[in-house]
Amino acid sequence: MLVLLVIILFYDAKDAVLQYRLDFLTTTVWDPVFEKFGAAHYIYGTLMTSLVALLLAAPIALGAALFLAEYAPRWVREPISYLIEMLAVIPSIIYGLWGFFVLAPFMRAYVEPFLRDVIGPVPIVGSLFSGPILGKDLLVGGVILAIMILPTIAAISREVILAVPETQREGMIALGATKWEMIVKAVLPYTRTGILGAVMLGLARAFGETMAVTMVIGNSSNEISPSLFTPGYTMASAIANQFTEADKEIYFSAVVAVALVLLLVSVVVNSLGRVLIWRMARGPLGLRI
Amino acid sequence: MDSTGQSKFTSPMAEASEPVIPEDETTTGNGIPLGGLVAEDLSAWYGSFLAVRNVSMKIHPKAVTAIIGPSGCGKSTLVRCFNRMHEVTPGTRVTGRVTLDEEDIYGPEIDPVQVRRHIGMVFQKPNPFPMMSVYDNVAAGLKLEGVRNRALLDDVVEASLHRAALWDEVKDKLKVSGAALSGGQQQRLCIARALAVEPEVLLMDEPCSALDPVATSKIEDLIKELREKYTIVIVTHNMQQAGRVSDKTAFMMMAEDRAGELVEYSDTREMFTNPKDERTEAYITGRFG
């Protein structure tokens, strides 16, 4: 019935984009250097910012989830969970605004010089933090994304941790473990799959974020350099930016092609995340024989 | 099997073993402890609800003491006070004294983690850690203590599994997940796990209630063997089991205000053939339960 509509929508999506897909192939013939180079840059940007976001957000979100599930008394749990959810409700554009006016200048003035001075000299890792500091770059993009995916990872992780049976905890405590030891040895291994799923879903969200990232990432197509201080693009921000500049048919189709890539990536990661969480619901032995 | 399953006129003592009650001493001359547990005026609360009232009893070392009584009479709560598990639940409180070999386990300088090493516990529903192998389950307590020597761990794991009468059944599958065993095996695994840290006392909270009769009798035999080395306190709702396995029995009951009280405590043989309190007699002859 009405449901069929949903399916038709889906088909239309495929149609519209497929049509452009053919164009995309011709595009690479005509503008090989420009377009191909550009797309890789966007993919790189998406990957780097998402990676930074995950590295920053996952531990903190997990910590917050552990706090809610293991440490907080009942009366604290509700309000704090709610506050964390509030972070999720803030629209992307407002994060972008805040990032643009508050975070980026702060990073440029204090954090990035600090990083460059302290970690810059370290071989290999240091090249992440080298080069001119402009304030709007991949790193800031990553940080703002981290803040945005925090609530997602935290909320799901909290549920997963709460689902661990009490008997597991008791068993570990009865053996003579401290609370932290109990968490590390009995609770967390049990939740491995579920937390991985939470992280995947957070990643999926990071891939798709547009406005917040657009405003802090610099939006320029320089060469791919290892430094996080270079301005760049993510696929999403590229689409948003390039759209208004697109004038030729080919330009449009290229941008739509990027959207297609983004679509595929996001679907894959999302599905993976959901499968993991679903697996978790069936019990921790999903991973073993 | 419940208490009315058998004819009232078959004394549960028909299957009883010979009571073995050692000397009423808690330490031998050269200071090696025997594991005598003494409760003095022990009371336990859940918030403002009094669950156990003023229990005083002496648990004999290297003997099996059974605690019986109708549901809700506080048996489990009492036993959980013996290894300081009761206080793990938020909002709980314990008053009174519990001494292990004359050392008050609730003393101000006393470390609950250490207490639980000396007083182990086996739970109603077997709770092996599913993410760990059989080997790792047994070794869990030792690893908490920081034991890393592979050879030592191997020895202790093997010895503990032998003591739990499980070695022959699992010696070829030590790497299998702890949860992949049958119910009875899982419970013996939990016993092995508890024994691996060499406690003086082993508390067992209805260890057989989730098991089939065959597994149950295996564990009862095991208990009779373990008695030679460990002090055992077993909570059971099955009187016949208490009769078969224990040297002394304590009978608890719920008072009008729903607080649990110790009604009678004596040699098992005595209690079942010649109970002193009429409430005990009523319970034993199956008039309620």
Add this chain to the structure above:
Amino acid sequence: MEGETPLHTSERALQTGRLSRSVAGRLRMRYAIDRLMTGVIFACAASVVAILFFILAYIIIKGAPALNLDFFTNRPLPYGESGGGVAPAILGSLAMLGVASLIGVPVGIGSAIYLSEYGRGPFASLVRFTIDLIAGLPSIVVGVFVWALLVRQIIGQYNGLAGSVALAIIMVPIVSRTVEEVLRLVPDMLREAALALGVSRWKTILRVVLPTAKSGIITAVVLSTARAGGETAPLLLTALGNQFFSLDFSAPMAALPIQIYSYAVAPYDDWHTKAWGSALVLIIVIGVLSFLARQVVRGPTLGR
């Protein structure tokens, strides 16, 4: 039994105060780690909350100065002229949300009904999978899709209808999921009683099940509106935005999030303040809506 394994005999020899805290150095370290990690965990939770407050504080502080009557009633004016506001944007947002709801809510409810009432079988799984898929789509991809369909092909220019459709697509999964959950809460007995009385399946749903789930449906609408109201990216590609008052759905239309963006990337401080002001308005509205939605879920649904 195998022979005794002499375990920790040297430690056992030290019998005095063996239960006390001061025994092994290793134990002290274990406790130190425990305390340390507890602190770390508390810090994590605290920092998340702190970030939230930090952001909200900025919005309030920077946005409040912009709020005046002119802000709410006037349209954006070119730089140089004083005043100017976001009225068209507010209007446009409301208009597009309204149309989006008209499209999205029925579709969402429809699929929720289908899933909860006829929810077995491969087709239902497909539908559920599709809904989840759409829920996970980056909003900009939705924008591209609608652009390709409506802006490019059917209408030929950026327009408000495309914006509404894009918002509707975003709303459908939220509505569907929320309503499906609520429908599941309706006890089967109600359905069976109606059917036993000879009421047709369809009527049962319309007259019996839906009204029971009313509050849940309201929640769904509120939640999805709150979410869609904040979306920018899809609108950039479809409705484009407009400086003037316009309710012409076949032409570009203003929306609050787009206005925020325009004001923010402009080089004028005054406009930046307006951006903050608009953000403040937006967050207040979304916050209130979300809060209401939660209250509704707690109240009436249980009070039956």
